[in-house]
Amino acid sequence: MDWEAVGLTARLAAVTTVLLMLLAIPLARWLASGGGWPRAMVQALVGLPLVLPPTVLGFYLLVDLGPLTPVGRGLIWVLGHPLAFSFSGLVVGSMLYSLPFAVQPMVAGFASVDRRLGETASMLGKSPERIFRDITYPLARRSVLTAAVLAFTHTVGEFGVVLMLGGNIPGATRTMSIALYDQVQDGRYSEANRTALVLLLVAFAALALLYGRQDRKGRELV
Amino acid sequence: MWTGPRLDVSFRHRIGGLDLEIEFSLTRPWTVLFAPSGAGKSTVLRVIAGLERPQWGRIVSRVEGKTEVLMDSDARVFVPAWRRQVRLVAQQAALLPHWNVARNVLYGIKPLDMMIVKPSDSAGFKMRLVREVLALCRVPELEAKMPSELSGGERQRVALAQCLAAQDGRALLLDEPFSALDAGLRDEMMTDLKAWPIENKTPVLHVTHDVGEVFRSGAEVIRMEGGRVVAQGEASVVLADERERLLRQLETR
Numbered sequence: 515m516d517w518e519a520v521g522l523t524a525r526l527a528a529v530t531t532v533l534l535m536l537l538a539i540p541l542a543r544w545l546a547s548g549g550g551w552p553r554a555m556v557q558a559l560v561g562l563p564l565v566l567p568p569t570v571l572g573f574y575l576l577v578d579l580g581p582l583t584p585v586g587r588g589l590i591w592v593l594g595h596p597l598a599f600s601f602s603g604l605v606v607g608s609m610l611y612s613l614p615f616a617v618q619p620m621v622a623g624f625a626s627v628d629r630r631l632g633e634t635a636s637m638l639g640k641s642p643e644r645i646f647r648d649i650t651y652p653l654a655r656r657s658v659l660t661a662a663v664l665a666f667t668h669t670v671g672e673f674g675v676v677l678m679l680g681g682n683i684p685g686a687t688r689t690m691s692i693a694l695y696d697q698v699q700d701g702r703y704s705e706a707n708r709t710a711l712v713l714l715l716v717a718f719a720a721l722a723l724l725y726g727r728q729d730r731k732g733r734e735l736v
Numbered sequence: 737m738w739t740g741p742r743l744d745v746s747f748r749h750r751i752g753g754l755d756l757e758i759e760f761s762l763t764r765p766w767t768v769l770f771a772p773s774g775a776g777k778s779t780v781l782r783v784i785a786g787l788e789r790p791q792w793g794r795i796v797s798r799v800e801g802k803t804e805v806l807m808d809s810d811a812r813v814f815v816p817a818w819r820r821q822v823r824l825v826a827q828q829a830a831l832l833p834h835w836n837v838a839r840n841v842l843y844g845i846k847p848l849d850m851m852i853v854k855p856s857d858s859a860g861f862k863m864r865l866v867r868e869v870l871a872l873c874r875v876p877e878l879e880a881k882m883p884s885e886l887s888g889g890e891r892q893r894v895a896l897a898q899c900l901a902a903q904d905g906r907a908l909l910l911d912e913p914f915s916a917l918d919a920g921l922r923d924e925m926m927t928d929l930k931a932w933p934i935e936n937k938t939p940v941l942h943v944t945h946d947v948g949e950v951f952r953s954g955a956e957v958i959r960m961e962g963g964r965v966v967a968q969g970e971a972s973v974v975l976a977d978e979r980e981r982l983l984r985q986l987e988t989r
Contacts, residue, residue, distance in 0.1 A: 630830035633787055634895065636818035637825075638844030638902050645818075648843075652834055 515708055518685050519693035526601070526689060527669040530608040534616050534665050537609070539658070542620035543646060557621075564614045572678025575607050599681045604689075607675040615664040623657020624650055660724055667720040671713060738764050739800075740937035741906045743784070743822075747793030751779055756790075756963045758783075762907060762941055765933035768950050769943045770975065771960035777943045778827065780960070781909045784941075785824040786817030797822075797906045804906075823902060824909040829895030831883035837894055838866045838879035844902030869897040872932070874917070874925050889916025903936055910942045914949060923952060947978045 541560070545553055563571055579597040580586045589597050597603035627650050635645045651658070673691040680687030682696070690709055697706035746759040756776050771777050782788040784795060786806070795806040806815045806822070823844075831840045842862055866879050873893040883891060892913065899908055914922040930953075933940045944950060950957055950971050957974045959967045967974045 628830055630826070630828070631832060633817070633824075633826070634830050634832070634898075635843070636787075636816075637785065637823045638898065639818055639821065639846075640843075641818055649832060 515705065515712075516688075516690070516693040516697075519688050519690045519709075520712070522601075522685065522688065523670055523690040526604055526608060527666045529605050530612060530669045531616075531662055531666045533605065534609045534612060535658075535662055538613065538616035538620060538661060538665075542617050542624055542661075543650070545617065545621045546624035560617050561614045563611050568611060568672065568674025569678055571611060572607060572675040575603075575610070575675070575679050579603070579606070598679055599683060599687060601686055604676055604680045604687055607679040608669045608672060611672055611675045612665045612668045615668045616661040619657045619660040619664065620654070623654035623660075627653045656727070659727070663720050663724055667717050670716055738939070740765065740933065740939055741797055741799040743907050743939065743941075744794075744796045744798070745780075745784055747783055747790040747795070749779065749783060749788070749790035749793070751776065751788075754779075754963055756780065758960075758963075758965055760958050760965050760968055762939045764939065764956050766930060766940045766942065766953065766955040767958060768953050768955050768971075769941055769958045769960060770947070770950050771943075771945060773945050775945075775960055776963055777945070777960065778911055781824050781826075781911055781941070781943060784907070785822050785909060786815065786820045787824070789814065799906070806906075821904065821906045822909065823899040823905045823907070825892065825896045825899055825911060825913060827892065827911045827915070828888075829892045831886075831891055831894055831898075833883050835883075836879065837870070837881050837883070837886075838863075840883065840894060841866045841869060841879070841897050841901050844898055846902075846904075865901055866897075869900045870894070872900065872925075872928055873897040874921055887916075892916060900932065900936075903938075905938045908933070908938050908940045910940060912944055913942065914944075915946075922949070926953060947975060947982055950975060951979070 541556075545557055545560075576598050577583070578585060579589060581590060581596055586596065593600075593602060597606060631649050631653075632642075632645045635649060640648065671691060672689075673695070676687065676689050676692060677695075680689075680692075682688050682692055688696075690713055694706055694709040694713070697703075697709060743762040745761070747756070748758075749756045754776050756779060758780055769777055769780065779788060783790050783793065784806075790809075792809045794808045794810070796808075797804045797806055805811070805813050806820050807813055831837075832843065835843070842865070845862075845865070863879075867876070870876050870878060873896050875890050875893045875897065878886065878890065878894065883894075886894065893916075896910065896913060899905070914926065917925065926949075929940075932938075942953065942955070954971070956969065957967075957971045958965055959974050972979070
């Protein structure tokens with residue numbers, strides 16, 4: 515077992531999930547708060563990683579964040595090194611790649627909260643921020659948990675973006691899915707078997723956790 | 737003579753094939769807005785509360801000589817609902833489903849209201865306030881219940897209690913507040929509530945389609961018809977024809 519890859523994958527998924535949730539919660543809140551073209555455009559952009567080959571995303575990030583563009587040069591100035599082939603590059607790529615998995619469940623969750631509850635609270639002088647904190651968030655908590663679990667699991671399982679953007683540097687950018695690819699390429703099948711099993715179990719446990727928290731009618735038990 | 741806040745309302749709004757052109761003032765503690773069902777009464781309240789944005793409008797609140805513009809289309813002023821201090825109790829009131837009745841009722845009270853109370857007594861103060869407003873709204877002893885355990889009428893009255901507890905509003909707007917009550921209880925509650933606007937310096941606008949309720953309230957009436965205000969004044973004058981019609985109906989029975 516490539517323990518270095520296991521540790522790196524766990525760290526990447528954890529950092530990505532935390533940063534992604536900080537970005538996705540306000541974004542989902544805005545998307546759920548109404549309709550119109552600007553929101554439709556943003557939602558389409560957010561959903562792109564669902565349908566694009568991850569290599570396309572990785573390719574654009576590699577080119578656009580590289581030293582040949584102003585954005586890339588700015589990042590080099592801030593970080594001291596290019597984003598590509600580094601852990602922070604992987605975090606950025608993973609955040610984009612898992613963005614729809616974090617945003618979509620929360621948009622659905624926030625939008626399903628009865629609008630009249632917000633009206634009740636505004637009649638009592640509560641600001642939109644208070645309404646989100648007191649009503650929308652607690653009532654849609656399940657969708658926030660779903661978003662976090664999906665973002666984490668999806669990041670654990672990513673391959674294309676990591677390979678394009680991160681390369682395959684042990685300890686820096688070689689995640690479990692890439693280690694698995696290497697193991698198969700080298701004909702180390704028993705090792706590959708173990709890596710694949712760990713990835714499978716993580717994904718299964720995460721989904722079981724999600725579905726286990728609701729009863730047959732879909733209500734939250736905890 | 738009413739010295740509490742006054743409200744001048746005028747707006748034009750088109751909603752679902754209905755053209756509203758509304759102009760009136762609240763200058764007394766209790767005013768009734770009378771119109772048949774489907775005449776857009778609820779929309780009028782929603783516009784005043786800031787939950788609906790009319791095509792054109794000007795709504796001004798006057799308190800002790802000070803003028804506060806709540807909305808003015810010409811001056812591009814639109815104070816959002818939560819900052820208007822105009823409290824609307826909707827007919828289909830929605831309570832926060834994850835909190836019990838007591839917590840719902842206390843949601844609108846300001847920390848400032850609590851400062852006059854010693855911290856050690858704050859829990860007692862809150863409980864007394866909850867009991868008091870629930871009793872006034874004829875839904876006593878519900879404080880530990882969850883909203884899902886209440887009937888529609890009870891929910892509406894808890895929502896009213898919520899607004900009464902919140903206090904210091906510029907106006908309290910009630911949308912058919914007594915529709916789910918039987919006649920006896922309704923008269924009792926109306927009598928008790930009549931003192932509230934004077935004690936709390938908040939004018940009440942009470943919407944109804946029930947002629948009997950208008951007469952029993954003894955308040956000034958604004959009569960709406962075809963999306964317009966057609967008369968404002970004493971019930972006996974403004975609703976003389978409706979009263980005649982009702983009396984004739986009773987005779988023929």
